[in-house]
Amino acid sequence: xxxxxxSRAAALPFIGPVAVGVILLVLWQVLCTINEVPIYLFxxxxxxxxxxxxxxxxxxxxxSVTLQVTLQAFxxxxxxxxxxxxxxxxxxxxxxxxxxxxxxxxVTPIVAISPLIIILIKDTGTALTVCAALVALFPIISxxxxxxxxxxxxxxxxxxxxxxxxxxxxxxxxxPSALPYFFAGLRISSGLALIxxxxxxxxxxxxxxxxxxxxxxxxxxxxxxxxxMFAALGLITVIGIALFLAxxxxxxxxxxxxxxxxxxxxx
Amino acid sequence: xxxxxxxxAATTIVGKEIPVKRVPVIEVKAAEKTFPNGFRALEPVDLxxxxxxxxxxIGPSGCGKSTLLGMMTNLLxxxxxxxxxxxxxxxxxxxxxxxxxxxxxxxxxxxWATIETNARLPxxxxxxxxxxxxxxxxxxxxxxxxxxxGGQLPRQLSxxxxxxxxIARALATEPDLLLMDEPFGALDEFTRNKLxxxxxxxxxxxxxxxxxxxxxxxxxxxxxxxxxxxxxRPGRISSIIDIDVPGPRDExxxxxxxxxxxxxxLSRALHLASEESGNVSGGTKP
Numbered sequence: 001x002x003x004x005x006x007s008r009a010a011a012l013p014f015i016g017p018v019a020v021g022v023i024l025l026v027l028w029q030v031l032c033t034i035n036e037v038p039i040y041l042f043x044x045x046x047x048x049x050x051x052x053x054x055x056x057x058x059x060x061x062x063x064s065v066t067l068q069v070t071l072q073a074f075x076x077x078x079x080x081x082x083x084x085x086x087x088x089x090x091x092x093x094x095x096x097x098x099x100x101x102x103x104x105x106x107v108t109p110i111v112a113i114s115p116l117i118i119i120l121i122k123d124t125g126t127a128l129t130v131c132a133a134l135v136a137l138f139p140i141i142s143x144x145x146x147x148x149x150x151x152x153x154x155x156x157x158x159x160x161x162x163x164x165x166x167x168x169x170x171x172x173x174x175x176p177s178a179l180p181y182f183f184a185g186l187r188i189s190s191g192l193a194l195i196x197x198x199x200x201x202x203x204x205x206x207x208x209x210x211x212x213x214x215x216x217x218x219x220x221x222x223x224x225x226x227x228x229m230f231a232a233l234g235l236i237t238v239i240g241i242a243l244f245l246a247x248x249x250x251x252x253x254x255x256x257x258x259x260x261x262x263x264x265x266x267x
Numbered sequence: 268x269x270x271x272x273x274x275x276a277a278t279t280i281v282g283k284e285i286p287v288k289r290v291p292v293i294e295v296k297a298a299e300k301t302f303p304n305g306f307r308a309l310e311p312v313d314l315x316x317x318x319x320x321x322x323x324x325i326g327p328s329g330c331g332k333s334t335l336l337g338m339m340t341n342l343l344x345x346x347x348x349x350x351x352x353x354x355x356x357x358x359x360x361x362x363x364x365x366x367x368x369x370x371x372x373x374x375x376x377x378x379w380a381t382i383e384t385n386a387r388l389p390x391x392x393x394x395x396x397x398x399x400x401x402x403x404x405x406x407x408x409x410x411x412x413x414x415x416x417g418g419q420l421p422r423q424l425s426x427x428x429x430x431x432x433x434i435a436r437a438l439a440t441e442p443d444l445l446l447m448d449e450p451f452g453a454l455d456e457f458t459r460n461k462l463x464x465x466x467x468x469x470x471x472x473x474x475x476x477x478x479x480x481x482x483x484x485x486x487x488x489x490x491x492x493x494x495x496x497x498x499x500r501p502g503r504i505s506s507i508i509d510i511d512v513p514g515p516r517d518e519x520x521x522x523x524x525x526x527x528x529x530x531x532x533l534s535r536a537l538h539l540a541s542e543e544s545g546n547v548s549g550g551t552k553p
Contacts, residue, residue, distance in 0.1 A: 091348060154375040157342055160418045162389045172388075176379045258379040258420050 008231040035073025036084070043227040048234065051227035057213045059216065063235050066197055066212035069125065073132030078186065080133070081140025088141075089148040089174070099145075106138040110196055114203040128200045128212075135196030139188040148174050183251035190243040198236060290354040292316045292444050292476045293339055298348035300334050300502075308334040310314075310503040313347055314495065316444075316476055323479045323491040325533070327541045329333060331502020333482050337362040339478060340369050340446050352444075361393065364498045367444040368437035372428035372452060376421040382408070383417035393440075399435065400439075407439040408432075410469065427458040434462075438469065439496055445470075445477045460521075463489055467516055488518060496533070498540040505540035510535055 013127050031037075032044040039047055052059065084102070088095035114131045119129035151174055201214030209258045211234045220228040293316040295540055300309040309331035316322055324332040337343030338350055339356040350357075353365045368389070376385045383404055384391075390400035408414055413430040421429055430450060437445055451459040463486055470477055481487055487494045491510050498505040510529060512520065520526055 152375070154371055154373055155377060157371070158369070158375050158388070159392070161340055161342060162392045164392045168392055172391075173377070176377065179379070255379070258422065 004070050033231070034067055036061040040224050040226050043230060047227045052231040052234070055228055055231065059213075059231060059235060062213045062216045062232065063239065066194075066201065066214070066236070066240055069128045069132055069197040069201070069212065070190075070194045070243070072129045073197060074136055074190055074243075076129065076133040077136035077140055077189055077193060081137050081189070082144055082182070084141050085144030085148060088145045095145065095249050102138060102141050105134060105141075110199050111203065114200045116203050118200070124204055128197060128204060131203075132196030133201035135199075136189040136193035139185045139192065140182075143181045143185030144178055144186075147178030147185075150176045150181065180251075180255055183247070184253060185253070187247040188246060188249050191240055194236065194240050194243060224265070268429060269334055276281075278446055282348060289318045292315045292318055292353060293478070294354075295335070295338070296349045296351070298335075298338055298345040298350055300331065300338065300343070300435040301346045307501040310501050312504055313543045314504070318389045318476055318479060320354040321470055321477045321479065321490055321492045323481055323487040323494045324497060325494055325537065326497030326502075326505070327448060327499045327537075327544055329502065330497035330540070330544070331499070332497050334495075334502060336446055336448050336478060336480050342366075342369075343429060364443060366440050366442045367446060368440050368442035370433055370437050370445065370447040370450045373450045373482075374421070374426075376429060376432060378421055382413065382419050382421065382424070382432050385421065385432055386417075386439050388436060388489065403439045403441065404435070407435040410438060411435045411465065427454055430454060430462065434466070434469075443475065445479075447477065447479045449480050449482065451486070459483075459486070466490065466519070484530050484533050485521075488526060488533055489521060496536045496540050499544040505543055506536045509548070 029045050032042060037044075043051075084098075088098065103162075110131055113134075117125065117134075118127045121130060136257050155173055155177075156169075159173055164172070197212070198214045201212040202218065203216045204210075205215040213236050216232040217229050220232065221228070283480055293314075295312050295314040297311040297313060299311040301307050312335060314335075317341075322461060324335060326332050334343060338345050341350075351446050352367070352493070354359050376382075377388070380388075383401075386408060387400050387404045390403060395403075405414070405417070408417055413428065413435060416428070418423065420499070424432070434450070451462050454462070466477075467490060469475070477490075479490060481485075481490075488510055494508045494510060495504055496506045496508065497503065508529075512525065512529075514520065
């Protein structure tokens with residue numbers, strides 16, 4: 001499982017992935033230099049770095065815009081998704097009736113509906129947040145629903161035998177059982193919120209609004225400023241990795257070592 | 268079948284006084300179980316559990332022993348017939364003097380909660396004030412030999428220790444009745460013998476009645492005051508054997524001719540039960 005390997009790499013040596021990265025960068029640099037690849041086709045890492053340093057203020061501003069949209073959308077998705085999952089958990093009938101509509105969320109390409117949303121919602125910032133939240137919503141709904149249902153039947157019997165109320169069972173059994181699934185959903189969803197934000201910015205950006213990283217990439221493309229394009233792309237990657245690591249850290253804090261997916265050794 | 272309230276002579280079984288004139292702990296009156304798919308798990312059964320008894324249910328797979336225990340835990344309703352607990356319905360259990368606890372086949376612990384929190388669960392659910400609950404849990408953990416393990420997580424413990432936690436959880440409620448469904452079935456023989464001896468000790472110490480499901484003839488003879496032998500297809504009671512051993516049940520008892528004779532008797536009864544049973548091999552669970 002890649003999540004497992006990543007958290008292990010984060011916990012143990014950073015050296016492995018960093019070494020791979022350095023080797024690849026050096027190889028990239030050397031190959032581009034030897035073959036004299038023009039900068040407007042495929043820039044060298046050093047070109048990208050100098051473009052990054054010269055455009056630092058613009059890129060920082062753009063990053064903060066994208067990050068803000070991503071985080072807002074992620075928050076909306078987590079709150080809404082969890083609420084929907086709890087609603088589904090209340091009865092099988094509700095879940096059976098509504099789950100297909102949750103799937104529609106998942107299968108509708110955001111590129112296809114974001115123009116509509118951007119037209120419908122006047123405020124561009126809000127429109128972007130809505131687009132990104134729609135993308136990030138499904139993993140939260142499906143994982144949390146699955147988690148709330150994945151309760152050890154033996155423990156259910158134990159709670160029943162001890163005459164536990166519905167509320168007690170929810171708080172002491174269903175929610176703790178659902179946590180590992182919920183956090184797995186968070187990790188997927190955080191990445192999707194970023195993708196949603198970038199995609200929506202691309203669509204909105206063509207309308208001349210917005211100043212996020214996607215807009216920077218678009219502008220750089222128009223100007224054939226390929227190093228700047230790469231620099232912006234690199235920043236998106238950095239934000240994505242940071243979000244993933246943050247969610248993994250949060251998950252470790254909350255679940256600690258009780259769940260199989262978080263325990264190392266002693267298996 | 269005796270009617271309640273019955274008068275039991277104050278005899279001494281295993282050095283334990285059986286009190287006189289008390290309501291039966293459980294009365295099973297013509298209770299039977301047919302599952303919705305038509306599978307007949309249990310023919311009508313009559314059975315009385317007297318206070319202080321250690322009753323064991325044994326039989327081939329599919330004989331309905333788990334079904335019968337399930338009815339006693341009220342987790343599985345009887346299709347027909349009736350059960351009463353201390354002469355009343357299940358709703359009045361849980362009050363002092365009428366507390367029952369269940370020990371399942373698996374330890375059934377919450378993996379996210381510490382041993383202490385796990386053992387405290389029934390008390391927390393019942394709203395027992397925390398200091399009092401804590402005190403009882405510590406005592407129960409000490410009793411099963413797990414003092415000092417309260418802060419650990421279940422995964423840090425061995426299978427036998429986890430099973431002890433589930434027994435401590437049951438004991439913390441200070442039960443009058445323990446219902447145990449093959450609690451040590453998954454453990455190795457050495458650990459099982461040790462836990463059996465400990466269980467007997469706990470049973471002897473206090474006014475406790477136990478219903479115990481097992482597959483093991485030795486375990487049944489070692490533990491019980493009465494063994495109910497069941498036959499399968501359909502599940503029913505084949506015979507009931509009294510294990511009348513006045514002396515202490517220890518390792519010496521395990522090696523004694525009396526123990527061997529009782530095991531042989533129970534083995535014969537089981538053989539008879541399996542001959543009575545329908546000839547399909549293996550249990551048919553719905």
